Amino acid sequence: MQSTRYDVIIVGGAAVGSATAYFLAKLGFPVDRVAVIERDPTYSEAATPRSLGGIRQQFTTRENMLMSRFGMEFVKSIGEHLTVDGDVPDVGWKEQGYLFLASDKGLASLKQNHVVQRSIGAQVEILAPDALKAKFPWINVEGLAAGSFGFQGEGWVDPYALLQAFRRKARSLGVTYIEDEVVGVDKDGGKITGVTLKSGKKLSCGTLINTAGTRGHFLAKMAGVDIPVRPRKRIIYVFDCREPPPRSPLVIDTNGVFVRPEGPSFVCGVSPTEDKDPDCLDFEIDYSFWEELVWPTIAHRVPAFEAVKLVRAWAGHYDYNTLDQNVILGRHPDCKNMLLANGFSGHGLQQSPAAGRALAELVIHGGYRSLDLTRFSYERVIKNDPIIEANVW
Ligand SMILES: Cc1cc2nc3c(=O)[nH]c(=O)nc-3n(C[C@H](O)[C@H](O)[C@H](O)COP(=O)(O)OP(=O)(O)OC[C@H]3O[C@@H](n4cnc5c(N)ncnc54)[C@H](O)[C@@H]3O)c2cc1C
Missing domain, CATH: 3.50.50.60 (FAD/NAD(P)-binding domain)
Structure with missing residues (x-):
């Protein structure tokens, strides 16, 4: 042929x-x-x-x-x-920033990363707990030494x-x-x-x-x-909250749990530790991450998240480079x-x-x-x- x-x-x-x-x-x-x-x-x-x-x-x-x-x-x-043909695509860009949080243990590397990021012109600032609280009054700063906030050029589509x-x-x-x-x-x-x-x-x-x-x-x-490179599953949990914090960035806590707004709801998750991260292509949802790690973390960090309703979850896969x-x-x-x-x-x-x-x-x-x-x-x-x-x- x-x-x-x-x-x-x-x-x-x-x-x-x-x-x-x-x-x-x-x-x-x-x-x-x-x-x-x-x-x-x-x-x-x-x-x-x-x-x-x-x-x-x-x-x-x-x-x-x-x-x-x-x-x-x-x-x-x-x-x-x-x-295409005068039709401008709407990809829903939301420039609300990323906020990486650090405890005393992570402070030195947060500062080190900041120097590298600034050297190539990233619009990031280090916020001490007082400044964090002033900018994001809905955050509980207990246990935090600082946060690194990307105030421009960061967000999601x-x-x-x-x-x-x-x-x-x-x-x-x-x-x-x-x-x-x-x-x-x-x-x-x-x-x-x-x-x-x-x-x-x-x-x-x-x-x-x-x-x-x-x-x-x-x-x-x-x-x-x-x-x-292998497929590794990641689970995203979606929840609603009665009193949502206004215009939140994507917040990454000191243990890797992240949360950000998605329309009127919020999405959150965490990457599992290496021993709980097998190669796989299934889409099964494990709710234990939500119950044992994700929800306790976000509820501690944002008191408004103490009362939330989990509405759904989805799984997807990283094309994970094991090196x-x-x-x-x-x-x-x-x-x-x-x-x-x-x-x-x-x-x-x-x-x-x-x-x-x-x-x-x-x-x-x-x-x-x-x-x-x-x-x-x-x-x-x-x-x-x-x-x-x-x-x-
Ligand atoms: C839960 C989750 C959250 C993420 N969050 C972010 C984020 O916030 N920011 C970010 O930058 N990235 C994020 N990522 C990573 C990002 O989604 C991927 O890195 C990116 O989408 C990879 O795109 P891709 O086109 O390479 O692969 P894919 O989207 O996987 O597409 C590969 C395509 O190849 C096709 N294909 C495969 N094999 C064959 C074959 N033999 N013949 C024909 N077709 C084939 C498949 O059908 C598929 O459509 C996230 C990923 C997940 C799972």
Whole structure:
């Protein structure tokens, strides 16, 4: 059977895959030579629509900060990028900030992180307990030494709306989306020559881009390589509160429990400890985190949350990089025409515009043009040299 040929096949058409398709088109790559293969165009199991859509500057790795800042700037000017037929997408950007809290134990690193963040121009301030109480009178500052508040350039978007805006724009520019699943990768020596789809069709390609998210390691395996990325479940609890605190930022307590408003309700959660964090793809909800850790923490921190009504919960999966919880981006050394964008862990939505642009630059120019992301390459996996990013959870 003769196979259809594309120069670029993008496997996975959620936030990162669709951002990549969009940037390829925007940067002038011939779109009739690009196909996005997506197994489920409803995205029912993908990480993107299950995400909280948070965008923050408060990382400790320069590249993470710069990627997320580009994401924030992109979202704030979304009409300039993703308008289709005069229809400006509404991605629901809420610039309400992130507030990281620290006890005496965490104070030194909070201050250290602050210096790094300020040095690249992040709009963050350290608030002592008095200042915290003055700014957020609804917070109980007991046990706190300080908080780091991102007063500008941090907030959250509707992740599904961002994904759909990328997808719609990419399609309007001529990129082909194919509803099918890649079930096999064909190779000749160290080079990928094409893919086999569940429908039985075969496509050949010049470059394969792995934006398969939580299933990215399955795709890598089909190409004969291993990436240290596995699906890890995260649970989000949604509650209502009779007297909600006004205009709250996303608050991260000293034990990692986070909470933020979502419309008239609130969303919250916590990442489990490593021993309670198996690789898995199920969507079962464990309410013990809510009962034993999440609710007690938020009720202590915000007295208004002592009386809340849990209304629902959902589970999703991080594409969790077991080496260092940061993206692996760029070529795989043993399979040079496969580009990876895997292992974003909990911060891939905000980095999707920067990752999409970076992948498009690699395809078109063979190297990065706008932001040097070499540090995220697979080589660090080979060297077992993790990037130490303090603000991931
Ligand atoms: C609960 C939760 C909260 C989060 N909160 C945030 C946050 O606040 N901020 C943030 O920046 N990030 C957050 N994230 C992380 C973020 O959602 C992900 O990093 C990001 O969405 C990854 O996007 P992606 O396009 O790479 O992958 P995905 O969204 O997982 O999409 C991958 C796509 O590939 C398709 N696919 C897979 N295999 C194949 C195949 N073989 N053939 C064809 N198609 C295939 C899938 O169907 C899917 O649509 C959160 C994640 C979760 C689970």
